[in-house]
Amino acid sequence: MSLNIIVLAKQVPDTRNVGKDAMKEDGTINRAALPAIFNPEDLNALEQALHLKDANPGSTITLLTMGLPRAAEIIREAIYRGADSGIVLTDRVLGGADTLATSYSLAQAVKKFGNYDIILGGRQAIDGDTAQVGPQIAEKLGIPQVTYAEEILDLKDGFVTVKRRLENGVETVKAPLPCVVTVNGSAADCRPRNAMRVQKYKFAVSPSEVAKLTDRQKEIVENRPYLQLQEWGAAFVDADPEQIGFAGSPTKVKSIENVVFTAKESRVLDDDDAAIEDLVKELIANHTIG
Amino acid sequence: MDKNNLIVYCEFEDGKVADVSLELLTKGRQLASKLGVKLEAIVIGDNLDKVEEQLFPYGVDRVYKVSDKRLYPYTTNPHAAVLINLFKEIEPQICLMGATCIGRDLGPRVSSCLHSGLTADCTSLEIGDHKDVKTGKEYTDLLYQIRPAFGGNIVATIVNPECRPQMATVREGVMKKEVFDAAHKGEVVDLDPSKYVSDEDFVVEIIDRHIEKSKINIKNSPIIVAGGYGVGSKENFDLLYDLANTLGAEVGASRAAVDAGFTEHARQIGQTGVTVRPKLYIACGISGQIQHIAGMQDSSIIISINNDPNAPINTIADYVITGNVEDVVPKLIKYYKKNSK
């Protein structure tokens, strides 16, 4: 059985080293100022999708991402690893969205896309760590969700069987298709790029990227539809202006602060025996230990 | 039924209400009193007899119980349906849930359907006022949902000015669990499951389930010996277990130590691990990045053992021992044994 698989992915700022200047005054993120990467758990989701494709020849994997036009970069990355095509949902009016407005926008795009059997995505994105978008899209589409997935064990007869990784154990569930499955970082790593696919798809571009190509490259893209990534706007997916972007977001950022910890006056000790014995005696005397 | 109260979704497993739910009730009691509203709890599952007895001491004024064989173990849609339908009736102003595999699965589903905002993994909850900078509109008594953002580098205060309920999830251990009044009594409302859930909601079937009671309980340990990447190896971590056994302590770890395979994830302390506030925290070879400190800064006494005198953790430590873990820890063991009798 060939499947229509959608993988939801996000291009995220690398959150390991950012400061206050990465935020705009209205409390939203100044993404342009930071190095952008493929959200790690979305790669785990892509691998599960590729597994399904391996097992079900003729299946197609479409990457769907919402963000700036440059998010086409992660679509190419996914295609190099085995995905078939991708859509960037990008529009100024989608900016400043919280998870709910984001889910609504993405759910609209999924509806526009139409025929799908399963939607996979990472458990959460490292810039927000909320894990909310997957379940919210499922709700908006009126389909079941399976979160914290570690492995898709089986897909047949209109059902998918999934192993979930929970805090204190594992659970295996069976859900009817179509459904949304969000994948944990504990799942299998994504396979690397395939050199032949990198060659074949290196000019896969979105409409806003075409402008940067040479005339010769433009011609190649024009003649090869598989190199044409799609770019969709809010109107194209029939998004209700009231439900998108900043206006459509019930949550608002009131304020942002840098994290400061109150420093204590510490006593600095050497590691010699006398110092450590004194410390131990003191802690015993004041009942901290013992 | 009166509306506009604060409700906590309580998780229930093996006849016990989850700690994280009791922690939220403790916080919820403070917030509800501040707002002058009732504290409500909802428990959905099977065999819920007398569950209220576990809840009332935390100051719960009303317990909603929804009991049906099919509602245990938890699956998303049936529990979501109960909350969605009940919330349409009782219109709570605030709903709190644990940031657990259940709360983080259920919360978004419910918030999406009710178009209410939801903030994940809050580290602090407060009541306060808000003025919208664009419209100038003023709001009183909103829930401030305070959470780390951007990998923990900043803290954001989130509000939901217009939508109700204001929903938030909180990780286990972040709030303190405290009995409000052992003699406190509230009201019990048994809800008829068939009014809230329909057969079509039972779409996902659990085929197999292995839940182990966690053997590791670092959260409630008065003394924690925590190891970081600087401990160097799994073998060296044994030293920490020795010290912990000697002191009657538990062993914790930084994420770098967990990632390096020195110890298991259940011991991770910090923003994406457990939050602890022991009487004594001994940090061994831990540098003290923001995300780690976020989970242990409320420890009463902190000892840092680090060979770098300028390790960031030293600034929040009461005692700094500049030296190698492998030299200092055996000495602590030796002198404790010598002096403790």
Ligand SMILES: Cc1cc2nc3c(=O)[nH]c(=O)nc-3n(C[C@H](O)[C@H](O)[C@H](O)COP(=O)(O)OP(=O)(O)OC[C@H]3O[C@@H](n4cnc5c(N)ncnc54)[C@H](O)[C@@H]3O)c2cc1C
């Ligand atoms: C979104 C996000 C969430 C995170 N969540 C968490 C979390 O929940 N918990 C957490 O801990 N981290 C978390 N981190 C990771 C965190 O940023 C740090 O990377 C981590 O805490 C570092 O661990 P460490 O201090 O053990 O390692 P390092 O930073 O490598 O520090 C090792 C320390 O050991 C000292 N040392 C080396 N050798 C010796 C020796 N022989 N004797 C004594 N001292 C020695 C060094 O001087 C150094 O100070 C998170 C990061 C991100 C981005």
